[in-house]
Amino acid sequence: MKLFDYKEEKQHGRLDFPIEFYHVDENHPRYDMPYHWHTECEIIRILRGEFLITINEEKILAKEGDIIFIHDGVLHGGTPNDCIYECIVFDIKLLLKQNHVCTKMLQDIIHHNKLINMKLPRDLRILNLNAEFLFDALGSRYNGYEFITQGSLYNFLGIILQNELFTINNRISKKTQEKMMLFKKVLSLIEDNYSETITLDDLSKVAGMTPKYFCKFFQSMSNKTPIEYLNLYRIESACEQLLSTDLPITNVAMNCGFNDVSYFIKTFKRCKGITPKQYIKHIALSH
Structure with missing residues (x-):
């Protein structure tokens, strides 16, 4: 579901690099995630404990090692339990720039024609390795991390399409x-x-x-x-x-x-x- 009024009024990242990284533990003032939505996509990685997250109406119990994907415009929030988690919030349109080969496939994701599975398989080693590169790049911000970040996002989406970790959208009732x-x-x-x-x-x-x-x-x-x-x-x-x-x-x-x-x-x-x-x-x- 797209374009709720309950929108998070916050810029994620810079105008020229609209990607932001968040590390959240019990000390974070927004440890419990209030229900909200934003115009960017989000990837959540559980480092420790459990996180009961509701995405639209679907409840997902994410545990250590799980990766959650949230499309833009989707209402979500939840309650962590002895949990440490990391989030990457990014504007997927960033990947469209000067890219003609992947444009059609990206447009299917952008327009929600293909809905990436919310809970991704924890036993898919290539996906987990790619997530390590992605989160490490944004968390460390070493020289050249922008290249690693964007490359990892392309790789992330490529692995999802390769393994058909998505459903064809039949629209919400x-x-x-x-x-x-x-x-x-x-x-x-x-x-x-x-x-x-x-x-x-x-x-x-x-x-x-x-x-x-x-x-x-x-x-x-x-x-x-x-x-x-x-x-x-x-x-x-x-x-x-x-x-x-x-x-x-x-x-x-x-x-x-x-x-x-x-x-x-x-x-x-x-x-x-x-x-x-x-x-x-x-x-x-x-x-």
Whole structure:
């Protein structure tokens, strides 16, 4: 599904090299991946632990050694468990430049005529070796890494086509589209208003459902209750503020929609395993 409104407003990489690398562990402020989409493709590699990721409506449990591919315009998010993972977000159109031989095959992927399998086989040695080159190049940024990166992306796609690790797109059903659009509306409300008071009634009204039915719907889409997801989103936003500002913890709590500081600290500890003060100290020591 393409072009949701719930878009991540962020440039990945440079204008002349639209590829970005992210290394994510428990210390990362966005360790839990909020649901979002972007106009670039994404490759996720699990280095340790597990990651339950939802891509549109499909839930995938990715484990150490797994590689996940996400097409542009696809809603995704999830919950890691004792996990370290790396992401590469890239504009696939970069590979079209001055390339006439591969243009038709790339256009099939760009236009979603061919959908690359979301979970790629962990036992395909050539694919894993290529992923090593790709992630190492972007993670290290040694001289000439741009050549290695683009070459590895061509190789990555070539291996996928060679081994037919894709399906022919028959388009998403109208019912699925409607469910995703409703889910997207709720996510947009949370993103835009998480610093304010948001009730279960507010969320269910946006989806046009009763609170009881809405809770079942939301949990089926995200594996979390609406309030669990809202609080987690607020805590992840608080982590960013704790690391990027000198604001007192009380102010950060208020900025992220918590009117009760003690409840904020309790929720923070439940989500992160430590208090906000311990979190700041832990991050400072780890750097």
